[in-house]
Amino acid sequence: MNIYDIAKEAGVSIATVSRIINNKGNVSPKTQDKVLKVMQDMGYTPNAFARALGLNSIKMVGVLCSDVADKHYAKAVSIIEKELRSNGYDAILCCTGKDLKDKKKAINVLLSKRVDAMILVGSVFQEKDDNSHIKEAAETIPVMIINGTYDYENTYSVSCDEEESVYTCVKKLVEDNHKEILYIYDVESLSGINKKNGYLRGLTESNIPINEQLIVKCDRTLDSVKDAVDRVIENDIQFSAIIAAEDVLAVGAMKSLTKKRIRVPRQVVVVGFNNSVLAECSTPALTSIDNKIEILCESAVKTLLDVFDGKKTKKHQIIKGNIVYRESFVPNKM
């Protein structure tokens, strides 16, 4: 069934039907009602592709995500999708894993679907690495990066200032007399590095010498963290606080501590990052840095809509995170 069928049934031309579909006005109320009724009765839905061909916009945005099964990305995607849809856009989701080739393939598919823009969630590599997939996309459509940056034409970003957030957190810990702070991160993403820089700056500015043994790398799995922290403890390296680049890592660390009868927060204080459900659910409940993912994502979509409208927008926005205190760390002086 197509616009011709409707036109014939309603006894008007296809132009009139099209005008009604698109609310273009210049149609008498009488015919409008008549045509709308016919569309209703025949259960007609306009074909979005054909429309896209004419309009040159399909009202879809590609969302490139390394992994929606990750709670943190899932939340981001969920908010992005909601924001987009409430503005008349749909989201095509592509989960690509960490591989550049897969990302490029996905981007090609999205480009062939002539999406109006692309939003990258956890899909930017470190600066030194190859980020050519972003360039490829930005050549054709605006690209929005969530929590990452890449300076290129037609490329925008909205990020949490992870470096600054961790820096502030270190300062808070130092104020509370913690001098040996263990930093745990996974190297999968750029953000672990950013956060590490905040950690380093925090210590340096507090005149605390940096102890490389207190900087621990591991995979983003419970077992991997547990092993890593076990090793630190077994090597008799002293620490009274932990900052983890991710809530899962913090939880894994606490598991290790609990096994070794080290009390949280009495003996060791723990802070996570992302303020995810895990933070709430762990025992003790985890103090965690909130990276304001809702605000980030909302702002990202808003910016993109502005770009569509040809409005001037800030290319790179940075928002500061804040610490949500629970049981695993409560500062003496709040």
Next chain:
Amino acid sequence: MNIYDIAKEAGVSIATVSRIINNKGNVSPKTQDKVLKVMQDMGYTPNAFARALGLNSIKMVGVLCSDVADKHYAKAVSIIEKELRSNGYDAILCCTGKDLKDKKKAINVLLSKRVDAMILVGSVFQEKDDNSHIKEAAETIPVMIINGTYDYENTYSVSCDEEESVYTCVKKLVEDNHKEILYIYDVESLSGINKKNGYLRGLTESNIPINEQLIVKCDRTLDSVKDAVDRVIENDIQFSAIIAAEDVLAVGAMKSLTKKRIRVPRQVVVVGFNNSVLAECSTPALTSIDNKIEILCESAVKTLLDVFDGKKTKKHQIIKGNIVYRESFVPNKM
């Protein structure tokens, strides 16, 4: 840039270019190479809409999900997307919340985008409720339901046998001499009810009278469960085991127990459902019923592809879950 530009540049007709794009054969290797090179050089990507117009398939599947921020749904969506994409299909994601009207709106958008099929994740209401959105979709395209059923033409489903899984779990608990088993569920979804039926059957078949005070309803939030369980304990209602319809609920329950100095699993044994990250991360680690979501989703996509190919397929598949033992409950007799 379009197929004409490529054709002109390569000195062939658009039909030849089209044949190459679609791998239709009947093209000499020489021209094939020539044209491919031109496409490469000019950075050409075929327009999927125009193709869809001709082919009458856009190679996209709509995924209707009540909430991707929910870890469990996120996992499902992630697997579905991966399976689809590895078979040349894209996923359009629509998160609609629990509202029927929103679902209908989303379905209309998806239909207008002429998706080849629709997959529903957490988007089926109870039987007695209005599920007309499914009918509306199935009128036009095949609909696949994950963990739910709705018997209608062109509608398929793949589910975990939640009733049976909980039933088996109750049996296991009874074998271990638990007679007072607390069942906690949230009423948001159909599945809480299914699981409750398994709980009831398990008790009945074990000749244990049903105590309505041991059946607790609450919201799907930590605080809500904690309150609910607190109340049970404060009313001095005895129980030695808990089955929760969701891992979060189990975690909330454990939080309440811990606060009241009730030891898990020594004094009370706890079993969750879904075998999510939470189960791993909670303290003590949660024994949880795995509903095999990967298998469900893979099977769902496979079935859909078969439907596309016109192959005969089972309309409704049921897979049994299994208990993953961790710390919160380990049976004496395994």
Next chain:
DNA sequence: AATGAATATGTAAGCACTTACAATTTTGTT
């Protein structure tokens, strides 16, 4: 009632592809 402006409707040419069918070229056979 006649006029012109304002409003409503229709015609036809895109948009970027696919594909049936026709036309051409190549190949193999004698």
Next chain:
DNA sequence: AACAAAATTGTAAGTGCTTACATATTCATT
């Protein structure tokens, strides 16, 4: 070298929509 068969290539007609432009209708004004 001539011919038919096979392989390759091209033409043109769809696919369902938008929209500039042309045409027809309505309305207010004199």
